[in-house]
Amino acid sequence: MVWSLRVAATSPQxxxxxxxxxxxxxxxxxxxxxxxxxELIVLPExxxxxxxxxxxxxxxxxxxxxDDPLWSELAAVLAPGVTxxxxxxxxxxxxxxxxAAVFTSDQWIGDYRKSxxxxxxxxxxxxxSSAGALFEVPxxxxxxxxxxxxxxxxxxxxxxxxGADVLxxxxxxxxxxxxxxxxxxxxxxxxxxxxxxxxxxxxxxRVGTERGVEWTEGTAVIDSGxxxxxxxxxxxxxxxxxxxxxxxxxxLPPHNDLFxxxxxxxx
Amino acid sequence: MVWSLRVAATSPQxxxxxxxxxxxxxxxxxxxxxxxxxELIVLPExxxxxxxxxxxxxxxxxxxxxDDPLWSELAAVLAPGVTxxxxxxxxxxxxxxxxAAVFTSDQWIGDYRKSxxxxxxxxxxxxxSSAGALFEVPxxxxxxxxxxxxxxxxxxxxxxxxGADVLxxxxxxxxxxxxxxxxxxxxxxxxxxxxxxxxxxxxxxRVGTERGVEWTEGTAVIDSGxxxxxxxxxxxxxxxxxxxxxxxxxxLPPHNDLFxxxxxxxx
Numbered sequence: 001m002v003w004s005l006r007v008a009a010t011s012p013q014x015x016x017x018x019x020x021x022x023x024x025x026x027x028x029x030x031x032x033x034x035x036x037x038x039e040l041i042v043l044p045e046x047x048x049x050x051x052x053x054x055x056x057x058x059x060x061x062x063x064x065x066x067d068d069p070l071w072s073e074l075a076a077v078l079a080p081g082v083t084x085x086x087x088x089x090x091x092x093x094x095x096x097x098x099x100a101a102v103f104t105s106d107q108w109i110g111d112y113r114k115s116x117x118x119x120x121x122x123x124x125x126x127x128x129s130s131a132g133a134l135f136e137v138p139x140x141x142x143x144x145x146x147x148x149x150x151x152x153x154x155x156x157x158x159x160x161x162x163g164a165d166v167l168x169x170x171x172x173x174x175x176x177x178x179x180x181x182x183x184x185x186x187x188x189x190x191x192x193x194x195x196x197x198x199x200x201x202x203x204x205x206r207v208g209t210e211r212g213v214e215w216t217e218g219t220a221v222i223d224s225g226x227x228x229x230x231x232x233x234x235x236x237x238x239x240x241x242x243x244x245x246x247x248x249x250x251x252l253p254p255h256n257d258l259f260x261x262x263x264x265x266x267x
Numbered sequence: 268m269v270w271s272l273r274v275a276a277t278s279p280q281x282x283x284x285x286x287x288x289x290x291x292x293x294x295x296x297x298x299x300x301x302x303x304x305x306e307l308i309v310l311p312e313x314x315x316x317x318x319x320x321x322x323x324x325x326x327x328x329x330x331x332x333x334d335d336p337l338w339s340e341l342a343a344v345l346a347p348g349v350t351x352x353x354x355x356x357x358x359x360x361x362x363x364x365x366x367a368a369v370f371t372s373d374q375w376i377g378d379y380r381k382s383x384x385x386x387x388x389x390x391x392x393x394x395x396s397s398a399g400a401l402f403e404v405p406x407x408x409x410x411x412x413x414x415x416x417x418x419x420x421x422x423x424x425x426x427x428x429x430g431a432d433v434l435x436x437x438x439x440x441x442x443x444x445x446x447x448x449x450x451x452x453x454x455x456x457x458x459x460x461x462x463x464x465x466x467x468x469x470x471x472x473r474v475g476t477e478r479g480v481e482w483t484e485g486t487a488v489i490d491s492g493x494x495x496x497x498x499x500x501x502x503x504x505x506x507x508x509x510x511x512x513x514x515x516x517x518x519l520p521p522h523n524d525l526f527x528x529x530x531x532x533x534x
Contacts (some may be wrong), residue, residue, distance in 0.1 A: 119522045131533035153420035153463050154534040179494055192459030196420050227446055255386050266398035267421040
């Protein structure tokens with residue numbers, strides 16, 4: 001059965017270290033995306049905290065736990081059946097993680113801890129113990145990876161092979177040089193990964209700058225053919241209805257199949 | 268030590284089934300690329316035979332063996348130290364393969380048999396037993412894959428992890444629909460693979476049409492940053508000098524490394 005999924009990638013203004021005001025910005029963004037009919041809503045990496053920390057103490061200061069009251073305030077604006085993915089600086093005992101929370105209005109589904117750390121992150125966060133993760137959510141099976149994770153082609157591939165219906169990708173992409181007229185390289189990598197595995201990908205990036213780091217503003221919905229299908233409107237939100245074909249179908253008629261044609265014993 | 272490599276991807280006119288005239292076109296294309304200073308020259312998939320066969324008998328008719336006299340005629344135009352990669356329909360005992368020959372002026376280095384077969388190819392050719400292959404050539408270590416092989420992200424990745432200095436990619440890309448302003452999807456996949464593994468990729472595609480199949484004309488040199496660095500001139504040849512950095516270096520200073528940051532036990 002062909003099915004469709006209305007998704008939103010949304011990028012509210014985030015201020016470094018200002019957790020309470022960021023939570024309020026996220027709450028409004030979630031509410032607006034729900035109003036736009038989204039069934040999956042993706043926010044950026046470290047949306048509650050900001051990204052460009054000077055040191056671990058500063059990151060710890062802006063970290064929250066899985067049972068912070070903030071989460072129930074955010075869950076309260078979700079309509080039943082809507083899944084949200086929100087990046088946050090997670091504190092768990094003495095450890096910090098760069099995590100993404102996955103939740104609905106009435107359930108903490110889980111969270112994913114980033115396992116490929118970029119730049120100075122290794123001095124701030126512990127590495128997660130899984131390369132992307134899969135979650136059973138109301139609409140089906142959701143893959144989640146964070147930023148640099150997706151630049152390892154193994155990550156989106158294994159999530160797709162594990163049955164992901166769609167990939168949520170919270171990111172904070174510092175802008176890197178690129179030739180005139182080209183898309184950001186991280187978008188090219190996400191487009192290629194999407195196409196290779198027929199895996200639609202919902203990317204929420206930051207906007208503006210933070211401590212001199214200019215963001216790529218790469219928020220986008222990539223369809224399962226690997227094409228950029230939606231970019232943000234003036235509100236910073238990209239909303240689109242993905243037509244996802246038959247669940248799990250990777251066939252390329254009449255002769256081929258993206259997964260069936262793999263030769264795993266040769267890799 | 269930073270090194271550079273002058274490469275050519277060249278796409279002469281190929282006529283279905285006309286092996287002798289194709290060999291002559293290939294010979295001229297090789298000679299011109301040698302004159303342009305190329306140290307690596309890549310020709311399309313099935314360059315000696317054409318692609319759109321009606322049935323196996325027709326493919327067999329246009330197939331040649333590894334010891335066909337054609338190869339010494341082609342090798343004769345190479346300057347010492349130049350490596351050529353030429354796609355051909357290979358006959359070996361009762362089998363046919365979609366292969367790429369790798370040779371220099373004085374040595375048959377080897378060939379690679381395509382292991383991911385596209386479309387009707389499965390009715391024409393046997394599958395090769397390796398997913399891309401590595402060859403020691405005068406300039407270093409060459410990765411070779413053919414067309415659909417490269418749409419499996421595992422293939423360029425494993426060749427890069429195996430130490431490929433550059434990837435030669437003979438293709439016959441039938442043109443597929445794409446949104447206005449976008450690059451061909453196979454190019455996007457090659458750009459992403461190149462960037463993920465810092466693996467420059469030299470792609471030779473077909474031009475024009477064959478039995479109603481319109482080719483993508485995707486001949487290109489992609490640099491190790493994943494950007495299209497050269498496309499063909501009016502003669503159908505893309506020549507460029509790749510600056511390849513320190514051999515095997517995948518570092519992203521100050522904190523990262525494209526290979527060192529992998530978490531292979533999690534994949």
